Amino acid sequence: MATKDTGSSIKRRGLMLVLSSPSGAGKTTIARNLIESNIGFEMSVSVTTRPRRGSEIEGVHYHFSNKREFESLRDNGDLLEWAEVHGNYYATPRAPAELAMAEGRDMLFDIDWQGATQLKQQMRADIVSIFILPPSMGELKARLKRRAEDQDAVIDQRLKNARDEIEHWTEYDFVVINDDLDRAFQEVTAIVKAERLRRDRRPGLFNFISGLLAEKI
């Protein structure tokens, strides 16, 4: 009898889901919803030299470091990618991401376009990238102000950078407009479901199809 395509006997590599957007478009909110919905993603926790916000917890939202520590991690090859964003350094720690991929665990990356470019250069086949857009620039500004986590000068700088970031939308596999959060979240989960069904992410299909073809009718 044919075995079911569970993929359990042969390992598949993990999927790397990259979310990027201009600051305030909502990628952190969507990422948090994805993690909380328990659909099998773990969050990559970045290293940053940015000062910690009041609501943030070390090791949960970021690993906060100073510039000297950051440069030492970078120079030792401990970072999978790194970039300067809005005047601070940000990076993806190498070891947890590489281990997750090798063990077939799916990981979520909230990183900017420079980081996404570097990840694609290194791990193309594993990456699914989504660019999140705000419904308007006015709403982007309003969200940054409503979030009330950054000083006005920081918000101004992020809004100034937003146009340059949006220019990179064509480098992504998918684009989601985050007007209504529920709808945006549904679209992201639909992308995840379809990507997990890709033939090359289902090594269990080999067994299933062998069994199917061996079946006597």
Ligand SMILES: Nc1ncnc2c1ncn2[C@@H]1O[C@H](COP(=O)(O)OP(=O)(O)OP(=O)(O)O)[C@@H](O)[C@H]1O
């Ligand atoms: N669809 C939405 N409608 C209204 N508000 C939203 C929506 N999505 C997110 N927000 C709110 O907008 C603010 C910015 O969202 P969030 O922090 O997720 O943005 P971000 O893209 O991760 O920004 P950053 O790059 O600065 O981390 C938050 O206060 C969040 O609650």
Ligand SMILES: Nc1nc2c(ncn2[C@@H]2O[C@H](COP(=O)(O)O)[C@@H](O)[C@H]2O)c(=O)[nH]1
């Ligand atoms: N290239 C990378 N970019 C990152 C990483 N972690 C976060 N980011 C991006 O930085 C900005 C600002 O984030 P904030 O938390 O200060 O609002 C945003 O675009 C993030 O996606 C990373 O590891 N590498």
